[in-house]
Amino acid sequence: MRTFNWVVWFVCTIIFIFLGALLLVFSAHLKGWINIEFFFMYLKNQPDLWLISGFTGILMVIITFSVSKIMLGRFQRERTIAFNNPEGTVTISLSAIEDLIKKVARQISEVKDLRCDVKANKKGSIQITARLTLWSEANIPEVTENIQGLIKNKVQDMLGLEEVVTCSVHISKIVHREDFKKKKTDSKHEINEESFHGAIEYGVQERKKAK
Incomplete structure (x- = not known):
């Protein structure tokens, strides 16, 4: 072939x-x-x-x-992992594993967001690349070691595999929690102000029509 x-x-x-x-x-x-x-x-x-x-x-x-x-x-x-059971072949989508890893990352409070890429090579090992957005108060060595171990153990336990699972971590962004809350609050105020102005204009138009 x-x-x-x-x-x-x-x-x-x-x-x-x-x-x-x-x-x-x-x-x-x-x-x-x-x-x-x-x-x-x-x-x-x-x-x-x-x-x-x-x-x-x-x-x-x-x-x-x-x-x-x-x-x-x-x-x-x-994009799939396959293994044989007595009843037949089982295939698992790598996107399903990526979704699982995202849910696992939510258990760590210092992680704001996680994006990951999972690859399986011909030797059977699984390579995971996690891209993290952390809160500024996070202890980077401690958090990365924690999430690497958590992801590795969770994937191995779920799949029941003895093959090597490696997890590489890349920190793409560090966000201040106060700045994030401030931006979120400001955006809500802008939406409320636009709705309020729209209500005033609508009321003025209704009064003009009534006259």
């Missing part, structure tokens, strides 16, 4: 290089830099040109479908 993938990739590369070169030559012909009318006349006089063109078109369609199928299958394998 791997040899077939390499062959398909090689053929696709050759075809796209050929099409790109052909378009460059055709654009140069339209610009007047070169003249390839003799080439078109030569192709026109070839009796088997329709057969070659049809075969090439069919080959390109088959290759395109093959590449799409390979890429789709690879993407699906990368």
